[in-house]
Amino acid sequence: KNEVEQSPQNLTAQEGEFITINCSYSVGISALHWLQQHPGGGIVSLFMLSSGKKKHGRLIATINIQEKHSSLHITASHPRDSAVYICAVRFGNQFYFGTGTSLTVIP
Amino acid sequence: KAGVTQTPRYLIKTRGQQVTLSCSPISGHRSVSWYQQTPGQGLQFLFEYFSETQRNKGNFPGRFSGRQFSNSRSEMNVSTLELGDSALYLCASSPRTSGVSDTGELFFGEGSRLTVL
Numbered sequence: 450k451n452e453v454e455q456s457p458q459n460l461t462a463q464e465g466e467f468i469t470i471n472c473s474y475s476v477g478i479s480a481l482h483w484l485q486q487h488p489g490g491g492i493v494s495l496f497m498l499s500s501g502k503k504k505h506g507r508l509i510a511t512i513n514i515q516e517k518h519s520s521l522h523i524t525a526s527h528p529r530d531s532a533v534y535i536c537a538v539r540f541g542n543q544f545y546f547g548t549g550t551s552l553t554v555i556p
Numbered sequence: 557k558a559g560v561t562q563t564p565r566y567l568i569k570t571r572g573q574q575v576t577l578s579c580s581p582i583s584g585h586r587s588v589s590w591y592q593q594t595p596g597q598g599l600q601f602l603f604e605y606f607s608e609t610q611r612n613k614g615n616f617p618g619r620f621s622g623r624q625f626s627n628s629r630s631e632m633n634v635s636t637l638e639l640g641d642s643a644l645y646l647c648a649s650s651p652r653t654s655g656v657s658d659t660g661e662l663f664f665g666e667g668s669r670l671t672v673l
Contacts, residue, residue: 484664490644490646490666490667491664491666492646492648492664494661494662494663494664497661497662535598535599537599542604542611542613543612543614544601544614546599546600549598
């Protein structure tokens, strides 16, 4: 049983396209994190959400607590956005991770 | 401000040996958490420390242990290494202040890549 489900698993987009990655979770959470991992391993935290919507540059993250669903949007995608995007939720004393969405943006 | 520093970055061990990994958090961060990442299982939560106390623990056997020092630096130890312990071990620090429900943004180190032969 996966507490966190992400979709799609793989995504290829043309530069400039609008991208959406979805995350659904099955537990009540205290926070949801969107993480970015480039080849080589390093992970960067993009957003931490407990409600509503956050925006940082071309990235937007939303969360609907009632529906247990979050989305990460990338506007005007760029090849440097190519990475794996991982959704993570904190439930009580545990962290649960999605399997990640591998994004490739083609010039 | 210096980021999260993990050492060593790469190491190779043989089955049955033990390993100790180190993590220095961002200055002022008192919360340190550890994660294992493998191609098969993805990212999994190991444990979390706050002010030298283990607050939370993931579903890993007792061979995996950790500690946090008074300067917030943390170490994790894996004893009696198995082939399946080969993984990228990531540490993250957080500015969270206290409590189970309180949470904070995670700042990750580059990881320690362990290969068990």
